[in-house]
Amino acid sequence: MSEPIIFGQPQFGEEEVELVSRTLRSTWIGQGPLVEEFERKLGAAVWADHVAAVGSCTAALELSLLALGIGAGAEVIAPAMTFVATVNAIESTGASTVLADVDPATLLMTPDAARRLITGRTRALMPVSFAGRPLDLTGFLELADERDLYIIEDAAHSVGGVADGQPIGAGRHPRLVTCFSFYPNKNLASAEGGAVTATDPAVTDRIRSLRLHGLNADAWGRYRDRAYKPTLATALGRKANWTDLQAAVALPQLAKLEGFLAAREHLAECYDRHLAGVPKLELFDRPPPSVRQRHALHLYQVRVAGGERDALIAKLRADGIGAAVHYPAIHHHPFYEHLARDDLGESDRAALEVLSLPMHPGMVERHIVRVAEAIAQSLG
Ligand SMILES: Cc1ncc(COP(=O)(O)O)c(C=O)c1O
Known part of the structure; x- marks a missing residue:
């Protein structure tokens, strides 16, 4: 048989090996300075001032909904053509999913298709930039303003893309939140990972707490600050933080x-x-x-x-x-x-x-x- 052609294969070089080794030797492998550095650098790359890295895109979607106060009693409109993670994230919050059909030429949910499904209970639209194809974000954001909704873009496939003259994930509107995946076969690979970018810093601040049990400080913050402060839960969070070991893989990937x-x-x-x-x-x-x-x-x-x-x-x-x-x-x-x-x-x-x-x-x-x-x- 001829040489196999693998469907999707991450490309790692000496840069990833070196930073992972350095991180292991430092012994700080949990959430820490490399996660912060990645958040800063991803923000610069996609023009977002506010970024929170989390354990996966699934977690990014779920925590975005929770941070926006969307849960039981709410409806969220998502495309029927997507990975099951999109809908699992909605349903995990207690909200209900309403499926929209996709445009056959692009496989995307359009603002018009979503508009037809809006009810008094709709709180957010979760369009997917499927395959990496940019969405009509201008159309979605006009609809969000008109109907008082949030747009949570599932951009698991789309890091590096550009929509309406701005990188996907850009902080272009207070009602927009974007969620990326760094799963091993994605455009930017790690051993799992995700991130949320937002215009409104309140969203990423809440996600920083929700990603770690709803606590008011993480281990790196406690270590860095030195002064003793009690660490207390302020909300029902999840265990969905990211780690420096995963950021050590992702930082060189971002540069490439x-x-x-x-x-x-x-x-x-x-x-x-x-x-x-x-x-x-x-x-x-x-x-x-x-x-x-x-x-x-x-x-x-x-x-x-x-x-x-x-x-x-x-x-x-x-x-x-x-x-x-x-x-x-x-x-x-x-x-x-x-x-x-x-x-x-x-x-x-x-x-x-x-x-x-x-x-x-x-x-x-x-x-x-x-x-x-x-x-x-x-x-x-
Ligand atoms: C459209 C879509 N959304 C969400 C996800 C979930 O990403 P993750 O594996 O980082 O949770 C995927 C993963 O393949 C996906 O394809």
């Missing part, structure tokens, strides 16, 4: 993010070229990268109509090519069957037709050619 994105853009252009004209395959349009819009290209997805998607994935995997499905629609999970509605047809269709092809900055054009040949052979 631009290079990783450029590599992803090159690979996506290669896919576009080599897959053009393959029968039965539909490619998604992407705006060319510019200062106004930049797709973060976490996923390169294609559509195969006619019920042939799963056979294609099986064939690619048999050839050592790690194709994957992102995702079953939320209401296709047995636990969320009760959220199904008749007007989620585009999410139903995407869940059966869309697949994601291998994409990580360690790949080169030769890999793309092999994937494209295997697809053409299987569908031809």
Whole structure:
């Protein structure tokens, strides 16, 4: 068999190895100065003054809702085409999820689709910049102002992207909160991790406490301040803090993010070229990268109509090519069957037709050619 092509593989170098070793030798591996340094540097990179790093994007979403006072009795609108974590975060707070269908051309929830589902109980919209594709944030923020709502962007796929001329995560509006993931296969990898960026410092201040049991100080703060102060719970928090050991992996990754994105853009252009004209395959349009819009290209997805998607994935995997499905629609999970509605047809269709092809900055054009040949052979 030819060389396997892994679906998503983090790229680590000596920088990560060196900082992880230095952190281990320091013995301060829990939440501490490297988490703070990462929060500062991520904020500078995405134009956000207020950043709180947490243990995962799932935690970032849940803690954002809690910090905004959203829980039992509230409704949150989220797309039906997303990872189950988006909805798990909503439901863990006691709030109810209302699913919106996605636009078939982008797989995104649109402000119009969300608008139709707003009720007197809606407190927030949780759109997902799916695959790394920028959302119509201007449209969402206008709707948020008009209907007194928060926008919590699930940007698990989108660190490095640009929407409306500003980096995804920019502190551009007091009603906007953005949540990132640093899961190992994401654009910026660590051994798990997430972050919240916000315009309103009250949100990230609350998250700093909620991420550590609702306490009024963390271990690093107590160590640094020296003077004794009692550490007391001021809210029902979670155990969702991040650690210096994880930040030691993520800090060098943040420095390399631009290079990783450029590599992803090159690979996506290669896919576009080599897959053009393959029968039965539909490619998604992407705006060319510019200062106004930049797709973060976490996923390169294609559509195969006619019920042939799963056979294609099986064939690619048999050839050592790690194709994957992102995702079953939320209401296709047995636990969320009760959220199904008749007007989620585009999410139903995407869940059966869309697949994601291998994409990580360690790949080169030769890999793309092999994937494209295997697809053409299987569908031809
Ligand atoms: C759209 C989306 N949201 C949230 C998450 C959860 O991220 P994490 O694994 O960092 O909790 C993921 C993870 O893949 C995701 O794809």
